[in-house]
Amino acid sequence: MVGGDHLCTLTVLRELRAARGEAFGLVLLDSHTDLYPPYFGGRTLTHGNPFRQAIEEGCLDPTRCVMAGMRGTSYNNADFQYGWDRGVRILPIEECVALGWPAVMQIAREVVGDGPTYASFDIDFVDPAYAPGTGTPEVGGPNSFEAIQCVRALRGLDLIGADLVEVSPPFDTGGITAWLGASVMFELLCAMLPE
Numbered sequence: 001m002v003g004g005d006h007l008c009t010l011t012v013l014r015e016l017r018a019a020r021g022e023a024f025g026l027v028l029l030d031s032h033t034d035l036y037p038p039y040f041g042g043r044t045l046t047h048g049n050p051f052r053q054a055i056e057e058g059c060l061d062p063t064r065c066v067m068a069g070m071r072g073t074s075y076n077n078a079d080f081q082y083g084w085d086r087g088v089r090i091l092p093i094e095e096c097v098a099l100g101w102p103a104v105m106q107i108a109r110e111v112v113g114d115g116p117t118y119a120s121f122d123i124d125f126v127d128p129a130y131a132p133g134t135g136t137p138e139v140g141g142p143n144s145f146e147a148i149q150c151v152r153a154l155r156g157l158d159l160i161g162a163d164l165v166e167v168s169p170p171f172d173t174g175g176i177t178a179w180l181g182a183s184v185m186f187e188l189l190c191a192m193l194p195e
Contacts, residue, residue, distance in 0.1 A: 001163040002185060005047035005135070006034050009120055009163055010054055016118065016161055017059040024160060025064030025112035026051065029150055030122035031071050031138035033090060035079040047166075052082060060118075062086035066111040068104050068150070069093055069125045072138035093140055101146050105153035112157060119154055119162040119191070121147075121184055123177060131180050133172025144180050151184055154191040162188040 001012050017023065028034070028051065035055075036048040045053065051067075054060045067083065071093035083090050089111045096104045128137035130144045142150070154162075167181045 003165040010050040013054045013059040023061040025117040028067040029125040033079040066108045116160045131177040133177030151187040
């Protein structure tokens with residue numbers, strides 16, 4: 001799926017849950033957990049909480065969810081706490097950099113295991129020096145090559161779906177975010193092919 005903001009992913013997760021009849025794992029490459037409680041005036045469904053909603057609705061098995069690249073300013077850690085309380089493996093950017101991206105993706109593979117897994121790639125996972133065209137950029141992320149390597153490391157998982165979200169053309173500089181987004185989509189499709 002190619003979407004706008006990350007709330008688009010929730011509709012896909014709901015349909016996959018309905019079709020499969022079971023919860024599945026998640027590999028999220030993002031700078032935000034998207035596990036926030038309801039906000040924006042108490043509205044539940046926003047781009048900041050599709051994965052919280054998906055867990056609540058039984059689409060995702062939180063013990064088979066891994067989120068890598070988390071960073072940026074925050075007024076509290078309610079999103080992290082929600083994930084930790086349910087067994088989500090959250091890898092903040094500091095841990096990712098200390099371990100290195102290959103080790104991070106090995107952890108992701110171990111968390112999701114052999115079961116059905118969805119992969120979600122938010123373009124703000126990438127440092128805005130390489131992908132400025134997004135609504136919620138966060139400095140300090142991986143470069144384009146590292147991001148592509150992370151997607152390639154998904155190969156061999158039981159990927160039942162994948163998405164790329166949050167590319168915003170009005171904020172793009174010279175089309176570099178769109179070009180990276182297209183490259184990520186190609187790599188996601190390649191990762192989903194049977195070996």
